[in-house]
Amino acid sequence: MGSFDAIDLFSFGRGLGDRSFTLSELSELTGRARSTVALRLEELIAAGLAVSAPTIPSAAAGRPSARVSFEPVSWGTIAIDIGRSHNLVALLNLSGQIIAEAAFPAEMADGPEVVLDAAAAASSTLLKESDHAGWRIAAVGVGIALPVFHEEGRPFNSTNLPEWDHFDVPGHLAKYFAVPVLVDNDANLMALGEHALRPDAGEMIAVEASTGIGAGIISNGTLFRGAKGAAGAIGHIPVPREADVPCICGRRGCLVAVASGPAIAASLSAQGLPATTVDDVVELALSGNLEAIAAVRRAGNDIGEVLTTCISFFNPATIAIGGRLTTAGNHLVAGIREVVYQKATPFATEGLAIVRSLEPVRAALIGAGIMATEYALSEDNLRRLVPGGAAGAPSLLVAEG
Structure with missing residues (x-):
C-alpha cells in the first residue's frame, strides 16, 4: 500500500472538514492499521498540527474514545501590507484568522531596505506583545503597492520608485525570517x-482606489495573475476625460493620472x-465639502469607464471597490455604478453587484495572510517544515531591524 506518513494523515484529515475523529474512525477511513494511525497522530500532535479534542459521550457502556482534530496549534503566519498611504502587519493562525495586527511607520520613498526592516521589526514586536511569542511561523505574505513578479518576489515597473525596481524582497527578509516569504x-x-x-461572490474584479489604482481578478475561485503578473493593471488604461494629462508612466490620460487620490x-x-x-481628499469629502465630493464621484465615473470594458471582456458577477478613497463615503462607488449601468451591455450587467469592499483598507492584509496560509498548508511545504511529522519547524528569527 506504500508509505503513509504524518503529512499524508494531516492532509487526509483536513480534507474531511472541521470535525474530530476517534482512532478507530481514522483507521477505517484511511484503510490503515490502528497502530500506524496512532503513530502518525503522535507525530502530528507533537508537531502542533493536530490536537486532542473533547470526547463525545456515548450511549454504550464504557469510557468514550479519545478524539483528535486536525487543527494546527502553535503555528502561524505573518502578513505584511506595504502601501503608499499605510503600512500594516498581522499575525494569523493557520485557519487564516487575524490574531493581532498593528500599523508601522515607513515611507516607500525611503527605499525597500528601510521599509522592509521596519516591517520585520514590527512583526517581532507584534509577536512579543501578543500571547503567541512561542508560535512557529510557517510562512510570510507580503503585499506591495507596486507590480510584482510573484514567482520571484520582485517589484517591477516602479517608475517613480526606482529603488524598488527588481529589488529582492524575499532575499532581504531572509535576514529576519527563516521561512518562505511570498510577495x-x-x-x-x-x-x-x-x-x-465573500465566498459566494463568484467571478470577481476587486478594485483598489487609493494613492494608485489597480485591480485583482478572481476566476473560478482562483487569483488570476496573467503571464507576467500584470493582470489587473487598470491604472494605466487611458480614459476619455482630460486625455492629455501626463502620467508617471510617461504616457498621457491614464486612469491613475486623473482618478487616483493624488490626482484628485x-x-x-x-x-x-x-x-x-x-x-x-477623504477628510474634505467626509466634512461635506461639495467640491471634494464631486471630485470623488467624477473619479468614480472615470473608473467606471474602464470597468465597462472589463465587464464586457470578463463578465464578472461581483465588482468590489476598496482602498482609501472608498472611506470617503459612497461617492466613489456611486460614480462607478452610474457609468457602468448606463454604458455596459444589459446582458453583462444583469445580476452584477458593484459593492464597497467589506474591508476597504485591510483586505490586502487579509489576502497576504491567505496567500501565506495556503502556502504554509501545502503538502510540499509541510513536508519541508515537518519531516516525518517531527517538531522543530523554522520560525521567526530576530527581526530587530
Missing part, C-alpha cells in the same frame, strides 16, 4: 482577501482647497 501586488491580495470575505488632491488644490494626499 504579490496589493490589488491581487485585496482580491484574495475580498473573495475570502491636485485638482482640489488648484481650486484653493487644502489637499495634498488621499487622506486630505
Whole structure:
C-alpha cells in the first residue's frame, strides 16, 4: 500500500472538514492499521498540527474514545501590507484568522531596505506583545503597492520608485525570517482577501482606489495573475476625460493620472482647497465639502469607464471597490455604478453587484495572510517544515531591524 506518513494523515484529515475523529474512525477511513494511525497522530500532535479534542459521550457502556482534530496549534503566519498611504502587519493562525495586527511607520520613498526592516521589526514586536511569542511561523505574505513578479518576489515597473525596481524582497527578509516569504501586488491580495470575505461572490474584479489604482481578478475561485503578473493593471488604461494629462508612466490620460487620490488632491488644490494626499481628499469629502465630493464621484465615473470594458471582456458577477478613497463615503462607488449601468451591455450587467469592499483598507492584509496560509498548508511545504511529522519547524528569527 506504500508509505503513509504524518503529512499524508494531516492532509487526509483536513480534507474531511472541521470535525474530530476517534482512532478507530481514522483507521477505517484511511484503510490503515490502528497502530500506524496512532503513530502518525503522535507525530502530528507533537508537531502542533493536530490536537486532542473533547470526547463525545456515548450511549454504550464504557469510557468514550479519545478524539483528535486536525487543527494546527502553535503555528502561524505573518502578513505584511506595504502601501503608499499605510503600512500594516498581522499575525494569523493557520485557519487564516487575524490574531493581532498593528500599523508601522515607513515611507516607500525611503527605499525597500528601510521599509522592509521596519516591517520585520514590527512583526517581532507584534509577536512579543501578543500571547503567541512561542508560535512557529510557517510562512510570510507580503503585499506591495507596486507590480510584482510573484514567482520571484520582485517589484517591477516602479517608475517613480526606482529603488524598488527588481529589488529582492524575499532575499532581504531572509535576514529576519527563516521561512518562505511570498510577495504579490496589493490589488491581487485585496482580491484574495475580498473573495475570502465573500465566498459566494463568484467571478470577481476587486478594485483598489487609493494613492494608485489597480485591480485583482478572481476566476473560478482562483487569483488570476496573467503571464507576467500584470493582470489587473487598470491604472494605466487611458480614459476619455482630460486625455492629455501626463502620467508617471510617461504616457498621457491614464486612469491613475486623473482618478487616483493624488490626482484628485491636485485638482482640489488648484481650486484653493487644502489637499495634498488621499487622506486630505477623504477628510474634505467626509466634512461635506461639495467640491471634494464631486471630485470623488467624477473619479468614480472615470473608473467606471474602464470597468465597462472589463465587464464586457470578463463578465464578472461581483465588482468590489476598496482602498482609501472608498472611506470617503459612497461617492466613489456611486460614480462607478452610474457609468457602468448606463454604458455596459444589459446582458453583462444583469445580476452584477458593484459593492464597497467589506474591508476597504485591510483586505490586502487579509489576502497576504491567505496567500501565506495556503502556502504554509501545502503538502510540499509541510513536508519541508515537518519531516516525518517531527517538531522543530523554522520560525521567526530576530527581526530587530
